[in-house]
Amino acid sequence: MKPGDWVVLLGFALATAALAPVAFIGGAAEKAVVRRDGVVIAELPLTQARRIEVQGALGVSVIEVQPGRARIAADPGPRQYCVRQGWLTQPNAIAICAPSHISLSIAGRAASHDSLSY
């Protein structure tokens, strides 16, 4: 190893370290999508906390968004499956309140391409 080699090594090591965050943004959750009967009725960015109420088939459901996650906080459905599912954090995660025709899903940056397999 010559002195310049150390400089080059250090430079590339820093560049590699600087690239490391790229590995984690790919699947980053970006927004919560609320649908009724499959139709998008609200898109909420996962950057700020919000609470919205949406009208479902049975009544009002409450969607709660916090930075990086979202959940269905309340729903008039009889079995409460979607509420008990809790916070959704991963892209393509979905909570479905079938009785009230409401669904909440998390969309990542590249919703239409979620796989790199070829």
Next chain:
Amino acid sequence: MNRMSGQSIELTPTGDDDRIARYAAAAIALSVAEAAIPLPLPGVKPGLANIITLVVLARYGWRDAVWVSLLRVVAGSLLIGQFLAPGFFLSLAGALASLAALGLAMHLPARAFGPVSQSLIAAFAHIAGQLIVARLWLVPHDGLFYLTPFFALAALLFGLANGLAAAKLLESAKPA
């Protein structure tokens, strides 16, 4: 014998040819051996054959390094059964990019920069060339670039290892 014209054509290998063939054979053997090693991510390989390229570059210059490297890509892919498959074009793109980078890197002052620098520069040029070809042709989506950190890490580790190996070889076996 060329029966049609009745003339015989003889090809006399020059010293250059012999030398290049010898080094290319060593590089091909390394790339075939390396194909047997299972690796976690497609496209991530140690690139042991680049040790040969670096040694040839240091001893005989850039022209010979280009020959050895390209012969290795073509003949190696024939042996592995990858010739003209996507992997072959990725190898070729990587090899061309790193040869271009080596052509520039060899002009760095030899007092301060050795084979390790050249190896690292070539390794990063290699992944850059591959990523560009892959993005333009194989995976036309920016999602590909999410893999960049893994390729960069591999280039850093294997570039360093190959460079150290080449430096060791050049040091221990100086040509007469």
